[in-house]
Amino acid sequence: MSAGRHDSLSNMNIPPAPRWGLPKHDFWSTPFAESLLLHLDLRSGLRILDIASGHGIPAFYLAEQVGPTGEILAIDLSAGQVARAKAIQGAQLPRLRFECMDMRSLPPDLPLFDRITGNLSVMFFRPDRFQAVQGLVTHLAPGGQIVLTFPSYGTFDSLWQRVDTAMIQQGLLKERERFQAYLYERPSAQEGQTWLEKLDLERIGAIEYPLEVKTGPGQEFLYHPLLRGGFLDDVYECFEDERRAEEFMVKLSEDVQSFTPLIAQRCVLSGWKKN
Numbered sequence: 001m002s003a004g005r006h007d008s009l010s011n012m013n014i015p016p017a018p019r020w021g022l023p024k025h026d027f028w029s030t031p032f033a034e035s036l037l038l039h040l041d042l043r044s045g046l047r048i049l050d051i052a053s054g055h056g057i058p059a060f061y062l063a064e065q066v067g068p069t070g071e072i073l074a075i076d077l078s079a080g081q082v083a084r085a086k087a088i089q090g091a092q093l094p095r096l097r098f099e100c101m102d103m104r105s106l107p108p109d110l111p112l113f114d115r116i117t118g119n120l121s122v123m124f125f126r127p128d129r130f131q132a133v134q135g136l137v138t139h140l141a142p143g144g145q146i147v148l149t150f151p152s153y154g155t156f157d158s159l160w161q162r163v164d165t166a167m168i169q170q171g172l173l174k175e176r177e178r179f180q181a182y183l184y185e186r187p188s189a190q191e192g193q194t195w196l197e198k199l200d201l202e203r204i205g206a207i208e209y210p211l212e213v214k215t216g217p218g219q220e221f222l223y224h225p226l227l228r229g230g231f232l233d234d235v236y237e238c239f240e241d242e243r244r245a246e247e248f249m250v251k252l253s254e255d256v257q258s259f260t261p262l263i264a265q266r267c268v269l270s271g272w273k274k275n
């Protein structure tokens with residue numbers, strides 16, 4: 001057998017590597033998207049609505065997997081995110097469309113979808129999370145599946161306990177009140193499961209996968225690209241006095257070993273609409 005013939009035979013057994021895989025160096029969106037994909041029944045030809053699509057995780061991956069007969073509408077509230085996604089897409093994957101839309105109030109004339117996905121989406125279903133899920137499910141075709149992910153109750157609890165103790169020790173009563181309200185407002189896996197049950201979906205799952213987020217002390221913690229981008233800001237926002245907040249956080253950052261490992265809970269909510 002010639003070398004050329006051998007090559008072409010072995011190539012036949014190797015499925016082509018996806019061009020639009022999930023980004024390997026993303027340590028937050030990608031692990032959440034991986035857990036979403038574990039539960040999503042993904043096939044060629046599907047029509048998928050991807051909500052809170054950001055700059056395309058996992059919309060690009062989904063678009064490649066559903067192939068030329070499938071269709072993806074990826075929506076995000078932020079015009080900037082939509083523009084960024086479109087810039088990445090260029091003229092590729094013509095059956096993938098990025099649009100600026102609010103997932104809490106979709107246009108009634110939007111068609112039905114075989115799947116609805118939303119990676120890192122549920123925390124934005126404010127003010128009424130159940131109502132947001134209910135609205136989405138009206139756009140799901142009979143026999144269709146919805147799969148959403150979010151960091152659920154329990155995420156970074158070791159840090160929150162440390163923050164709470166420090167607030168008590170330092171007599172920060174008003175700040176603690178705000179902080180407790182923030183903690184109380186976070187959605188849990190169980191709550192998510194209840195929404196899907198109330199909506200009469202079937203084969204419901206609310207599954208959690210732990211994910212360690214690594215950090216060192218001091219600046220590494222205070223300016224951690226994930227923590228500072230949201231979670232730590234939520235603590236800063238409990239303070240009226242910015243200087244006091246900074247002092248509090250700097251002290252906390254010197255005691256990182258008391259609340260690491262930092263564990264997030266990746267919750268995947270999945271359910272199927274009855275036929």
Ligand SMILES: C[S@@+](CC[C@H](N)C(=O)[O-])C[C@H]1O[C@@H](n2cnc3c(N)ncnc32)[C@H](O)[C@@H]1O
Pocket residue numbers: 029030033051052053054055056057058075076077078081101102103104118119120121124
């Ligand atoms: C954490 S990002 C997730 C983005 C992407 N799915 C990912 O995994 O990287 C959440 C996204 O939700 C968008 N978002 C927030 N509220 C929204 C709403 N009401 N409707 C649509 N998108 C929303 C934000 O603009 C942001 O891009």
